[in-house]
Amino acid sequence: MAVCVAVIAKENYPLYIRSVPTENELKFHYMVHTSLDVVDEKISAMGKALVDQRELYLGLLYPTEDYKVYGYVTNSRVKFVMVVDSSNTALRDNEIRSMFRKLHSSYTDVMCNPFYNPGDCIQSRAFDSMVTSMMIQVC
């Protein structure tokens, strides 16, 4: 259902980015990049409050005519950005939340791997397969 999924580190560089391969992937990379500003804005908006009060799920970051971009940030400032097709109207907020939750838990599993150094690119096959399950299967 997602068209592009990206995991961005605290320092705003991508740890993992994957798109449905049919389209121009660069466009998705660009969208994710621009959405980082929005994410930062949302994070800093609650900056004064305690971290606990900040919702992990950021919701719709910004819509374009073709796509909608959703964001999610973890407590360690790792951001998940998901781009979905605007035409996919059946996709509800709850579903997006659950997808982010799955992403988060898979990301946690990746972190549990002692051979994974935080800051490395994510090369876990389990993570890949989970993301694949979330992406639109467009052949």
Add this chain to the structure above:
Amino acid sequence: MEAAAGGGCGSGPPLLLSEGEQQCYSELFARCAGAAAGGPGSGPPEAARAAPGAATAAAGPVADLFRASQLPAETLHQITELCGAKRVGYFGPTQFYVALKLIAAAQSGLPVRIESIQCELPLPRFMMSKTDGEIRFGNPAELHGTKMQIPYLITEKNTFKRMDDEDKQQETQSPTMSPLASPPSSPPHYQRVPLSHGYSKLRSSTEQMHPAPYDARQPLVQPEGASTGGPGAKPPRHQTSLIRSFSVEREPQDNNSNYPDEPWRITEEQREYYVNQFRSLQPDPSSFISGSVAKNFFTKSKLSIPELSYIWELSDADCDGALTLPEFCAAFHLIVARKNGYPLPEGLPPTLQPEYLQAAFPKPKWECALFDSYSESMPANQQPRDLNRMEKLSIKDMADFPVPIQDVTGDDKQALKNTVDEVLPKDMSEDPATPKDSNSLKARPRSRSYSSTSIEEAMKRGEDPPTPPPRPQKTHSRASSLDLNKVFQPSVPATKSGLLPPPPALPPRPCPSQDLPYSQPPSKPIRRKFRPENQATENQEPSTTVGGPASVAAAKPHPTVQKQSSKQKKAIQTAIRKNKEANAVLARLNSELQQQLKEVHQERIALENQLEQLRPVTVL
């Protein structure tokens, strides 16, 4: 010499072939390639795609050759897949060599995985027409019907012995095989079995035993075309290879769960080895190894970090960042497999699942007990040798692993081989040549399931959070009594508390010791409750200073009552003294604690003052 593993084959590290193997394989390859040009023809479509002649062997002759190896069809399919021929669509030299090596592995009873290739294996045997009698591929190799990774034995002696073993194995196996087979006429034994095996139709044609000379082990590779010759009975020697192929096939069937993934099954010795390694990292086998410890350990295997990461991902089933014993065994096994060239599986094989491992293998302690009970005939030194043998392959690759690399001498190998399956070292104690080895191999995991419940409990305990580390000694007055309780053990002069250093050793007391020539300090620990350490020192003193007389005196029974009463008096005096010493120590402790208490009080007062000062400010 290395095969051109760089070629199309994408799987695993390059093949290492010995000279003999290199020769054999290139011959075979040439034959296949040459025959391809001439084309026996009935090859799968890949043959058409394959570049004829030079670089590749057409699938047709290759298929015939493979069938001549008398392996079951499924194994051949596996081999074909593994060697990469399916992937690339043709048998290039790399794929061919890998395939041959896999055939040799399968014939030796090793699981069909790339890991087997890295071992030294005997040359594959192909039952072809005897026209190529000269083509002897030396090494008889091992015949053991199990999937142990056995290093390649080269001695003839072994082969002979193997033959016997195999014969016997064969006999056992033949009854099992018979249902599978479509055994035609001949004698029940071996000969039929091969026919029935796997691709019976082809087999029947290709079956041709090498009659004469060869002592059964030398594989003959025949030209593909000719291979389909020869029907007929096989001399007993044939059995050996047959047996081997059978064993390969039998195992999955005999196995309860019918898991076809041979290389992912952990054998007994491997298991034992893994458990020992686990213990070296974490003494409690029911607890688990933390991620960092495991990382350091596995990094020594010199595999690349992404591979190790993937192995971890496969083996850490609950993704908790720590490895329990079954997870550790699975991870270790995957590492061993990878080091031996097997490609890593896409998912954790069922035989490496933690539940399976827990059920199949009891706790290490029990396992040791089983080992002991089973392997009487197998001296303890053989067991590590087994492990070493098994690990020899991986040891070569994992030289940095903390493995005691003992070079297994040829004699050892022979001895072991003679006693049959390495996989069933326990069986060695039983009938070494028993044909039921494979059966009992299978039976063993079953029989061990009895312990599964307790294993599960143990494992569950292991999965519970580990017991917190022993608390550091508390530094408060109560601790003194606790410590003293701990110190009860007469031989342990424990420290009284964290605060106090251990009480200084009492200076030797010549008086008491002299006064107590007949005292029996060792016999009065009960009375000296509070002075075990003093007691210890005291005990040492009399024994050392007074030395002989005291000890002798102590040892002697005192016949006279008078002596006893005097002894008792002395003992009482000693006790009194000791109590006084303990009192002194406690008083010291008390005073120190009081001091600390005072200091803490003062701090508290100071803080309260500060608070008071600050409070009016903040209220505003």
